[in-house]
Structures are given as structure tokens and as C-alpha cells.
Amino acid sequence: MNAPASPLHLRPDATPAVARFADLRAAELIRTLVAFDTTSRDSNLALIHWVRDYLAGFGIASTLTFDDTRNKANLFATLPDRHGNSTTNGIVLSGHTDVVPVDGQPWDTPPFTVTEAGDRIHGRGVTDMKSYLASALACVPLWKARQLERPVHFALSYDEEVGCIGVHRLIDDVVARGIRPTGCIVGEPTGMQLVVAHKGKMSWRCRVRGHEAHSSLTPLGVNAVQIACEIVAYIAQRARDFRDHGGKDGAYDVPYTTAHVGVIRGGTALNIVPRDCMFEFELRHLPVDDPLRFFADVNAHAERFLPAMHAVTPDAYIEFDHLSTLPGFDTHDHSEIAQIGHACNHGDGSGKVSFGTEASLFHNASIPTVICGPGHIAQAHQPNEWCELSQLARCEAFFDRLTRTLTAAT
Numbered sequence: 001m002n003a004p005a006s007p008l009h010l011r012p013d014a015t016p017a018v019a020r021f022a023d024l025r026a027a028e029l030i031r032t033l034v035a036f037d038t039t040s041r042d043s044n045l046a047l048i049h050w051v052r053d054y055l056a057g058f059g060i061a062s063t064l065t066f067d068d069t070r071n072k073a074n075l076f077a078t079l080p081d082r083h084g085n086s087t088t089n090g091i092v093l094s095g096h097t098d099v100v101p102v103d104g105q106p107w108d109t110p111p112f113t114v115t116e117a118g119d120r121i122h123g124r125g126v127t128d129m130k131s132y133l134a135s136a137l138a139c140v141p142l143w144k145a146r147q148l149e150r151p152v153h154f155a156l157s158y159d160e161e162v163g164c165i166g167v168h169r170l171i172d173d174v175v176a177r178g179i180r181p182t183g184c185i186v187g188e189p190t191g192m193q194l195v196v197a198h199k200g201k202m203s204w205r206c207r208v209r210g211h212e213a214h215s216s217l218t219p220l221g222v223n224a225v226q227i228a229c230e231i232v233a234y235i236a237q238r239a240r241d242f243r244d245h246g247g248k249d250g251a252y253d254v255p256y257t258t259a260h261v262g263v264i265r266g267g268t269a270l271n272i273v274p275r276d277c278m279f280e281f282e283l284r285h286l287p288v289d290d291p292l293r294f295f296a297d298v299n300a301h302a303e304r305f306l307p308a309m310h311a312v313t314p315d316a317y318i319e320f321d322h323l324s325t326l327p328g329f330d331t332h333d334h335s336e337i338a339q340i341g342h343a344c345n346h347g348d349g350s351g352k353v354s355f356g357t358e359a360s361l362f363h364n365a366s367i368p369t370v371i372c373g374p375g376h377i378a379q380a381h382q383p384n385e386w387c388e389l390s391q392l393a394r395c396e397a398f399f400d401r402l403t404r405t406l407t408a409a410t
Contacts, residue, residue: 020116020389021114021116021121021389021392024389024392024393024396025135025138025396026131026134026135026137026138026392026395026396029134029135029137029138030114030121030126030130030131030134030135030392031113031114032050032134033047033125033130033133033134034112034113034114034123034124034125034126034130035112035113035114036050036097036112037112038097038098038099038125039098039099039100039101039102040098040099040100040101040158040159040161040162041101043071043072044072044073044097044098044158045071045072045073047097048064048073048074048075048097048156048158051075051137051154051156052064052075052077054137054140055077055137055140055154058140058141058144059144060077060078060079060140061077062075062076062077062154063075063076063077063173065166065169065170065172065173066169067158067159067165067166067169072158072159072166073158073166074155074156074157074158074166074167074169074170074173075154075155075156076153076154076155076156076170076173076174077153077154078090078151078152078153078154078179079140079143079144079148079151079152079153080148080151081147081148081149081150081151082147082148082149085150085151086151086179087151087177087178087179087180088151088179088180088181089150089151089181089182090150090151090152090153090179090181090182091150091151091152091153091181091182091183091184091185091337091340091402091406092153092154092155092181092183092184092185092362092367093136093152093153093154093155093184093185093187094155094156094157094167094184094185094186094187094358094359094362094369095129095130095132095133095136095155095156095157095186095187095188095373096129096156096157096158096159096160096161096166096167096358097130097133097156097157097158098158098159098160098161098162099124099125099128099130099161100124100128100161100380100381102124102383105382105383106383107383107384108122108383108384109122109123109384110123111123111124111385112124114126117386119388119389119390120386120387120388120389121386121387121389121392122384122385122386123385124385125385126375126385126386126387127189127374127375127376127377127379127380127385127386127387128188128189128375128377128379128380128381128385129187129188129189129373129375131373131374131375131387131391131392131395132187132188132373132374132395133156133187135187135374135392135395135396135399136154136187136399137154138396138399139399139402139403142403143403143406146403146406146407147407148406148407149406149407150182150406151181152406153174153179153181155167155170155174155184157170157358160357160358163323163324163326164326164356164357164358164361167358167361167362168361171361171362171365171367174365174367175365181367182336182337182340182368183331183335183336183337183338183340183367183368183369183370184337184359184362184363184367184368184369184370185337185341185369185370185371185372186357186358186359186362186369186370186371186372186373187371187372187373187374187395188355188357188359188371188373188377189373189374189375189376189377189379189380189387190351190353190371190372190373190376190377191374191375191376191391192345192372192373192374192391192394192395192398193345193349193350193351193372194338194341194342194345194349194350194351194370194371194372195350195351195352195353195370195371195372196330196331196332196333196338196350196351196352196370196371197251197252197328197329197330197331197352197353198328198329198352198353198354198355198356198357198359198360198371199252199257199284199285199286199328199352199353199354199355199356200284200285200287200291200325200326200327200328200356200360201282201283201284201285201324201325201326201328201356202282202283202285202291202292202295202322202324202325202326203280203281203282203283203322203323203324204280204281204282204295204298204320204321204322204323205278205279205280205320205321205323206228206231206278206279206280206281206302206318206319206320207276207277207278207317207318207319207320207321208224208225208227208228208231208266208276208277208278208317208318209224209275209276209315209316209317209318209319210222210223210224210227210273210274210275210276210277210309210316211273211275211309211312211313211315211316212272212273212274212275213272213273214271214272214273215270215271215272215273216271217273218273220273220312221273221312222273222275222309222312222313222316223273223274224266224267224274224275224276224277225266225267225274225277227277227305227309227318228264228266228277228278228279230305231279231298231301231302231318232261232264232279232281234298234301235259235261235281235298236259236261238259238294238297238298239258239259239260242256242257242258242259242289243256243258246286246288246289247286247288247289249286249352251351251352252286252351252352252353252354253351253352253353253354254284254354256286257283257284257285257286257289258283258284258354259281259282259283259294260281260282260283260284261279261280261281262280262281262282263278263279263280264277264278264279264280265277265278265279266278280323281298283295284354284355284356285328286328287328287330291325295320298320299320302318302320303318305318306318326356326360326361327360327361327364328360329359329360329363329364329369330352331359331363331368331369331370332368333350335368336368337368337369337370338350338368338370340402340405341370341372343401343405344372344398344399344401344402344405345372345398345401346401350370353371353377355377357371359371372398373395374387374391374392374394374395375387375388375391
């Protein structure tokens, strides 16, 4: 049976030149999504409800899964195939709705307004990752006008930026409802290169409790800042060891495991031996490196300081809190979803990245996953976050080719 004539037309295979942002199919949707301030500390419900209503306008129902406060929600929605099937053989288009804060950043343009400047647009989320979501949603009229040979699922999550929190509930709901997609495309910024793997990540907080004393009497105190810095120095040495002697995988943008200390706080005044110090650190690891072994080594190094600390006061301690775990993943480059990604990306090859995403959580729920989205991770989280118009055009061309895949038999 032939598909009905569509009022929309697919672009040619070659990525078109785009002179103006307004020439893009998704331009107004990008403006709309960026205008919602969905900083992770705040609610995302205004955006979620807008997308729910947008999809409802095309007769597409959405399922929301909420956080415990019901102040945030995930959204999952399905366009069934031409046989009415909505559970098997589908493609999930996934992205997070939250963005990182703009506080204290020197923005030259309003962060939650899309501003066109030459061959770029600026605004919080234009790269990470509302442009991808808008480009996918802009295809809904076309997909409704044609007959899909497989379902398309939209998966929008909350709180990705603070530990991939919300997507767990979305995935649990999808699995419980018996939905078994062929695969998932997560639209994190990859420069529109197909990505089939990313590193795992674990993070911890270390709390050092020492003993205060006047700085002229340092032997009577336990300097928590100095002990913390000894542990930080050990972590830095381990980072150098991974770089110089550890395993390598040249497909990654950073081809070795990295260790990093990102936050440290301690002390009250220069003339007081500090009682407390805290720091937070992470490991982004290749599959060959065990994060628990790394943590055990750090903990063993820290324990060396305890006898001298306890000789001054039995109240001194060094304690660690586990903060987060994000597993790595590696979807076989010849999997069906990877092959679909290659076809939609014109065979530009595939790569691996060091930053973490929700892709690993879909993958570990037996939903093979790849990553591909407009913009570059170096442009994310920055003041004046930006995305090139050429990247947005490539994203639209990707979805045009995906449309041909979805409707190939009609």
C-alpha cells in the first residue's frame, strides 16, 4: 500500500548549506525548548507538559514518570508502526531535558533565549542537548503523514546532569510495559559523529577530620588540609600512571583512564591548624581498569596517616562517601542500531568518548544504544554555549535519512 502524499519534503542526501537559523525545520522548536529554564535544581515540568501537549496535537499519548517530589518528570511517547505495533522493533530517540546552571558565568547574550550570531546560535542547551530533541520532535508531522515500518519512541529525562537520575525510572517503566526496542539513539553532542562506546565513571567524597590548634603550635594539632592534600597528590600520581603506563584505546578522544579532583574545601584561618577538609574526586575508566581497585588503593594510602592522627586525638578520621556510578558501555559497531546510525550518518565512521551519558543505562537494560548529536562537548556547560548552523543542518539530514529507513518499505 502506497504512503499518502506528504506535505513535507525530505532534503537531499548532501547536507544543505544553511544561511539562516530560520531556514532550519527545527528552528522554532529549538527556540521553544531553550526558553524553558530547566536547570537541574529546578522543575522541568513546564517543558515536559509542553512536549506532551505538542505530541497530543498529533494524536500521540505520553507517559510521565515522576520523581518523589512530583516536581520533575520523564516523558515517554510512541508513534506506532503502520500495523499498530508499538512495543517491538522500534527506535528510541533519547535526550535529557535538564541543563547546567548559568550562575556566575559571563554570558554576552540572554542564556534562555536563542541568539543567532553569524554561523552559530547561542543559548543554554543549544548543544547539550535541546537542539537534538527539537530536531527529532520536528519530524513528527512527517512521520505521522507517512506509514512507519517500525515504531518511533521519544524518551525525555530529568536530572541527567546531576548523575543520570531520572532515566532509571523511565527505563524501568519501559521494561515493565514490555516495550522491546531494536535500539536507542542518544543525542548528546558528538559533532554528529556516531559514537558506540563511552568510559565508565565513579566518584567519591573524602572527609578528613583533624584537630584544631594555634598555628604556632602545629605539633599539637592534626592538619586536615595537609593530609587531604597528601591523598590528592596520590590521586594525581595515579592519574599520571594511567597516562604513562596504563591501558590505551585509541578510539577514545582521551585514550586512557583519567583520575581527577574537582572540589576541595577546608580551613578557617591561616593561623589555625584546620580541623576539617573535604574533597571530591572521580575516575573515568576504560574497561581494562577496575574503579573499585583504584578506590581500594586510595583508601589504603589514606589509612597510612591514621596512626599519627590518632596519636594526637582519637577523634580524628578519614572517611569516604561513594557519590555516583555510571557504567561504561560498548555497543558492537555491527549491531543493528549501529548500522542504522551509519546509514543515517552517511558512513562517516564511529568513535568512542570519555564523557558519560544515559546511553550506558539503556544499553545495560538490553536496549543497544549509540550516541549521535549536533555540537561538540567542548561547547557544552560554557558561558555563551553555542552550536554551528552546519551541525544543526547535519542533524536534520540525519533525521531525513532516518525517515527513509523508517518508511523504507512504503
